[in-house]
Amino acid sequence: MANRRIASRLVGTVSALAVALAAGAALAQQTTLRIFTGGQQRPDVMRQIVDVYQQRNPGVKVEIEVGGATSEQQQQYLNTVLSAKDTALDVVLIDVIRPAQWATQGWAEPLDGYLGAERDAVMARYLPAYREANVVDGKVMALPYFADAQFLYYRKDLLAKHGVEPPANWEALIEGARKVLAAEGNANLAGFQTAGAPIEGTVCTFLVPLWGAGGALVEGGRVNVATPAAQRALKLWSDMRAANVTPPNLAEIVTDRIRLNLQAGNLLYAMNWGYVWNRVENDADSQVKGRIGVVPLPGFVGGQPATCIGGWQLAVSAFSKSKEEAVKLVRFLSSPEVSKMQAIFASHLPVFPEVYDDAEVLKANPWFKDALPVVKTARSRPVSPRYPEVSDIIRTNVNAFLAGTKTAEQALGDMNGRLPRAMR
Ligand code: GLC
Secondary structure (H helix, E strand, O other): OHHHHHHHHHHHHHHHHHHHHHHHHHHHHOEEEEEEEEHHHOHHHHHHHHHHHHHHOOOEEEEEEEEOOOHHHHHHHHHHHHHOOOOOOOEEEEEOOOHHHHHHHOOEOOOHHHHHHHHHHHHHOOOHHHHHHHEEOOEEOOEEEEEEEEEEEEEHHHHHHOOOOOOOEHHHHHHHHHHHHHHHOOOOOEEEEOOOOOOOHHHHHHHHHHHHOOOOOEEOOEEOOOOHHHHHHHHHHHHHHHOOOOOOOHHHOOHHHHHHHHHOOOEEEEEEEOOHHHHHHHOOOOOOOOOEEEEEOOEOOOOOOOOEEEEEEEEEEOOOOOHHHHHHHHHHHOOHHHHHHHHHHHOOEOOOHHHHHOHHHHHHOHHHHHHHHHHHHOEOOOOOOOHHHHHHHHHHHHHHHHHOOOOHHHHHHHHHHHHHHHOO
């Protein structure tokens, strides 16, 4: 009897021990990954997505750190963290313009070794622009999270009310906006906004009409913006200002302010990125649900329209202490499954061509049916390890022009003096 009791007590102790050991092992296997994202890239949607990952991978916990609202603000913070070789971040969401700099600085862990034999097949599935942007000197520095380009958002209801068609060119946009503004007589309604503050988006405020006018930053093998096309690009914005189509404070306007103005019902036309759609259609405070249309950006009469390629990439920090696990998470976040979730919950444009045809994706974003050709023909900002400097030179000069503190000649002359060194 006593023996049996001891035996059963022993069994109990052994099984308790086994449970404790298993729990200990599970604890030991628990990996916490920290991912950095910008405030505008929908951290709330990322949370939902990583929750799915956590359910499927009980040994992994994912924390999200949210940085600044604009691309250059985020990179300024990351410069400090990564220069200190801080191990706190495992995965970092970086703008499409950054992989060259990240490669040169040694901040991103090259992913080729982790992808192994699958490398080429994995990369072949993405839209070409993202395959190219993320491979630097033959090495995969990051994997794409979502694609982006600038589009023209417009008030369907106001255009219909005043018999104005969505504009085929900038000239028609100015004319249509003047007509609607005059007829509405609403002091709160602005005609058109694009980024004008000294932020990353303002680089595209310059490049879009520059390309549209047939120009480029590099012409005949050298960097030169003292050109008629660059003059015409800046003139587009001064013409819009002179026509009272853009408000006097364009030089203060940041990307998300445009979205808020549109959402409040105070803007007729907005040049902005893909994320805006989901917010204007779904935010509780949106005054314009069902009243917004999205079309490709216009060009000049007789010219070709143009747009900037944007988008966000997932880099594994070179200083992460959990690189294997970080790569697994990145591969999940860069999958067609997640591309679809982002499209539905955030109108983030897919990096896989086939996701544009998905019925649920199209239901949430009817305008995606015409978006793929726009993303495919969107053009890149300069690729340079010194991109932050390139960006700074362009955006501060364009901003000074919009603010009226530099003439077009001065702004373009100052860009011309500095850009060649930064783009070498
Ligand atoms: C969007 C784009 C990004 C761009 C930024 C500028 O987030 O995806 O590439 O640099 O806007 O505001």
